[in-house]
Amino acid sequence: MAAELQYSPLISDGLVILGAAGIVIPVFHRFRITPVIGFILIGLLVGPFGLGRFVDEFPWLFHMTISDAEALAPFAEFGIILLLFTIGLELSFNRLWSMRRLVFGLGAMELLLIGGLIAAAFAAMGQEWTGALALGFALALSSTAIVLPISGTTTPVGRAALSMLLFEDIAIVPIVFILGALAPYAQAEGMEGLVTTLWQGFAVVVALLVLGRLALPPLFAQAARTKSPELFLAASLLVVIGASLATAAAGLSPIVGALIAGLLIAETEYHGEVEGIIQPFKGLALGVFLITIGMSIDFATIWAQLGNIMLAVTGVLVLKAIVTGVLLRLMGARRSTAAETGLLMASPSETTLIVLTAATAALLIDRETAHFWQIVTAIGLTVTPLLAMLGRAVARRMDPMPPAEDDLGEAKVIIVGAGRVGRLVADMLIVHGIPYVAIDSDGDLIERARRSGYRATFGDAARRNALDRLGIETAPAVILTMDEPVLAQRMTTRLRRLYPELPIIARARDLNHAADLYRAGASHAVPETLESSLQLSEAVLVDLGVPMGPVIASIHEKRDEFREQIRRDGDLAHKPKLRTSVADTG
Numbered sequence: 001m002a003a004e005l006q007y008s009p010l011i012s013d014g015l016v017i018l019g020a021a022g023i024v025i026p027v028f029h030r031f032r033i034t035p036v037i038g039f040i041l042i043g044l045l046v047g048p049f050g051l052g053r054f055v056d057e058f059p060w061l062f063h064m065t066i067s068d069a070e071a072l073a074p075f076a077e078f079g080i081i082l083l084l085f086t087i088g089l090e091l092s093f094n095r096l097w098s099m100r101r102l103v104f105g106l107g108a109m110e111l112l113l114i115g116g117l118i119a120a121a122f123a124a125m126g127q128e129w130t131g132a133l134a135l136g137f138a139l140a141l142s143s144t145a146i147v148l149p150i151s152g153t154t155t156p157v158g159r160a161a162l163s164m165l166l167f168e169d170i171a172i173v174p175i176v177f178i179l180g181a182l183a184p185y186a187q188a189e190g191m192e193g194l195v196t197t198l199w200q201g202f203a204v205v206v207a208l209l210v211l212g213r214l215a216l217p218p219l220f221a222q223a224a225r226t227k228s229p230e231l232f233l234a235a236s237l238l239v240v241i242g243a244s245l246a247t248a249a250a251g252l253s254p255i256v257g258a259l260i261a262g263l264l265i266a267e268t269e270y271h272g273e274v275e276g277i278i279q280p281f282k283g284l285a286l287g288v289f290l291i292t293i294g295m296s297i298d299f300a301t302i303w304a305q306l307g308n309i310m311l312a313v314t315g316v317l318v319l320k321a322i323v324t325g326v327l328l329r330l331m332g333a334r335r336s337t338a339a340e341t342g343l344l345m346a347s348p349s350e351t352t353l354i355v356l357t358a359a360t361a362a363l364l365i366d367r368e369t370a371h372f373w374q375i376v377t378a379i380g381l382t383v384t385p386l387l388a389m390l391g392r393a394v395a396r397r398m399d400p401m402p403p404a405e406d407d408l409g410e411a412k413v414i415i416v417g418a419g420r421v422g423r424l425v426a427d428m429l430i431v432h433g434i435p436y437v438a439i440d441s442d443g444d445l446i447e448r449a450r451r452s453g454y455r456a457t458f459g460d461a462a463r464r465n466a467l468d469r470l471g472i473e474t475a476p477a478v479i480l481t482m483d484e485p486v487l488a489q490r491m492t493t494r495l496r497r498l499y500p501e502l503p504i505i506a507r508a509r510d511l512n513h514a515a516d517l518y519r520a521g522a523s524h525a526v527p528e529t530l531e532s533s534l535q536l537s538e539a540v541l542v543d544l545g546v547p548m549g550p551v552i553a554s555i556h557e558k559r560d561e562f563r564e565q566i567r568r569d570g571d572l573a574h575k576p577k578l579r580t581s582v583a584d585t586g
């Protein structure tokens with residue numbers, strides 16, 4: 001048994017993948033390069049066409065290679081499902097509806113025009129029209145799994161890419177079934193299957209929308225009350241896997257269900273926390289997918305047909321980049337945005353491989369042709385990050401000053417805590433027209449705050465990614481209002497280390513806690529005992545007939561005196577330079 005465990009292919013492959021992730025992500029992050037390239041190169045190195053071909057001669061390579069590429073396919077598919085789920089979390093139905101012109105206008109035109117042009121080129125070279133259509137629409141698709149992590153979804157380039165990719169993800173289902181309908185001996189069966197899938201899929205989507213709106217808010221509210229990250233993760237995975245299985249059972253792609261699940265959760269206040277919890281699993285599963293792409297590249301075949309393959313890759317990339325860029329310009333996009341998006345969307349997609357497989361099964365293209373274009377697709381996916389870098393360079397030359405719409409959103413003061421103190425701070429920011437967002441890990445507090453009209457989101461601010469998604473890098477200030485002294489001090493220390501110039505205003509329980517917060521790096525620490533004493537003094541003086549002006553002046557003078565004393569007690573001789581001034585919160 002021990003020997004079997006030691007030489008288990010599953011364990012060996014798992015070690016290779018985890019080792020690759022541990023090496024690729026930090027190394028590429030250090031050099032500011034997307035890890036997409038790294039994972040694909042790892043697949044090239046450890047796959048059956050890399051070191052894997054020498055396992056018989058050198059058995060010790062077994063532990064450094066992936067022996068069963070097909071066993072990784074379910075994990076790769078799971079990565080794509082999680083990707084679409086997180087895309088749904090970022091969208092929400094309101095945002096998707098606002099993008100309908102781009103999705104069903106730009107997206108439809110892009111797919112139909114590029115697919116039609118490539119199909120016409122194949123038909124002109126002698127390919128049967130059915131096979132030409134299959135190849136045309138297969139190569140017209142672009143990679144959701146690679147493009148969106150590079151572009152994001154909030155910039156003009158990201159929004160344009162997202163709209164086209166969403167339409168392609170929707171269109172993949174009818175494309176696959178139409179290929180079946182075009183098969184030489186399955187016309188009637190193919191059309192009947194398409195109609196059945198469409199009505200069943202529509203019924204499942206409607207059922208998911210209704211059940212999701214009714215069941216998801218109480219499900220995640222209960223998970224939030226337990227304050228258990230494990231339960232939150234289990235609930236998230238239950239929703240995404242359940243929705244994916246439901247659409248798959250109806251004949252649709254599982255990614256459709258994952259997208260719907262994300263859209264439904266995006267309508268709740270828990271979407272940010274769900275996104276943060278799912279993120280590590282999505283990244284690792286997508287890494288597996290990218291490794292499988294690299295493993296499919298055979299250098300021997302590439303060398304044997306090098307000229308034809310390079311010509312095919314170049315032709316596809318140039319055609320798609322030009323058509324996409326021209327369409328975006330016709331729809332009013334800036335030249336820089338059109339050029340960058342065109343280059344980013346130029347490569348084929350992981351779903352191209354699905355369409356090629358379906359076309360081969362339907363006898364529309366032969367296996368040799370399918371294998372050739374699979375290699376072209378793998379090479380295209382590999383160079384996508386390089387095309388993205390080229391696109392950014394071209395965009396900068398066209399437009400050195402990026403437009404204001406390229407910003408990720410207005411900078412907002414972040415209030416940690418949505419309780420009594422946090423809501424009072426928010427009230428004062430609202431009075432002065434200062435944008436803010438509050439975050440709290442108590443679902444009940446968030447629900448009450450949102451009902452009262454406050455801008456609040458559920459999340460654990462102690463986790464770095466929770467504040468990252470709120471835009472902490474551009475935040476004018478962070479205000480810590482929670483009544484948890486140890487947590488406040490830890491967060492102050494971490495935030496000061498990561499953001500040396502960030503103004504941090506913290507609520508302190510007493511004078512000693514305020515001194516601790518100043519030592520940790522707080523810009524201002526406001527002790528509750530001090531403020532209550534000053535407010536009592538103010539009320540007494542006013543009631544005794546002292547004019548309001550001198551009273552306010554003396555209160556401010558005494559507050560400044562106490563703060564200076566607390567700073568000295570905190571031994572904060574060298575305060576970090578602040579990047580902006582912050583109003584006195586006393």
